Amino acid sequence: MVHESSHPLVKHKLTILRDKETKPKKFRELIREISILLAYEATQDLDLEPIQVETPLAVTQGAMLKEPIGLVPVLRAGLGMVEGVWEMMPGSEVWHIGLFRDERTLKPVEYYNKLPISPTVQVCIVLDPMLATGGSASATIDILKRWGAKRIKFMGIIAAPEGVRTLQETHPDVDIYLAVIDEKLNNVGYIMPGLGDAGDRQFGTG
Ligand code: PRP
Ligand code: URA
Secondary structure (H helix, E strand, O other): OEEEOOOHHHHHHHHHHHOOOOOHHHHHHHHHHHHHHHHHHHOOOOOEEEEEEEOOOOEEEEEEEOOOOEEEEEEOOOHHHHHHHHHHOOOOEEOOEEEEEOOOOOOEEEEEEOOOOOOOOOEEEEEOOEEOOOHHHHHHHHHHHHHOOOEEEEEEEEEOHHHHHHHHHHOOOOEEEEEEEOOEEOOOOOEEOOOOOHHHHHHOOO
């Protein structure tokens, strides 16, 4: 399943995010805010358990998340997506995976992995703002599945149709939540019109 957000706030913030004049501080704020809005959409089907709660006036029936979830930011650019989502679900665990794209081959190269020995949660959400060729997302999900993760979702901000296709072909069981699907990849693997390099724009490099 591919879900492309139709929320007006997402569209508004995405427009400022794309703007080449948007500086790293504002860029990070927007990544954080858009991630919270997307998390609202990506977590609609999380399991709840009934629980009683005592208000100052009465005892009533409530519900709480059945289990913590795992947030998997893909370094570097995925880092900016964690904080806001984590605030919404402070019981989450955060597992970092580091991949970069080889500029020549566009293939992902793994350089960091901080997963616990075995999965401790049922649902993980991979966080990476850019789904370009789909190589990095697909490789991250390969790692998570080899490790034993059962239910995986992918949350990104901008995708190219090529990346969406690759991810659907390699991992058809993974639901994909995006702010927008753009037109295409250019001849050096950047999303068009996109926003440029999400890592560089967050961290002021490049
Ligand atoms: C970017 C982005 C994704 C990847 C997407 O990371 O954050 O991880 O490219 O491209 P793909 O779909 O073609 O694999 P990058 O490799 O630039 O590393 P960075 O986040 O450290 O800048
Ligand atoms: N990574 C980015 O940061 N931007 C793109 O357009 C493609 C990959």
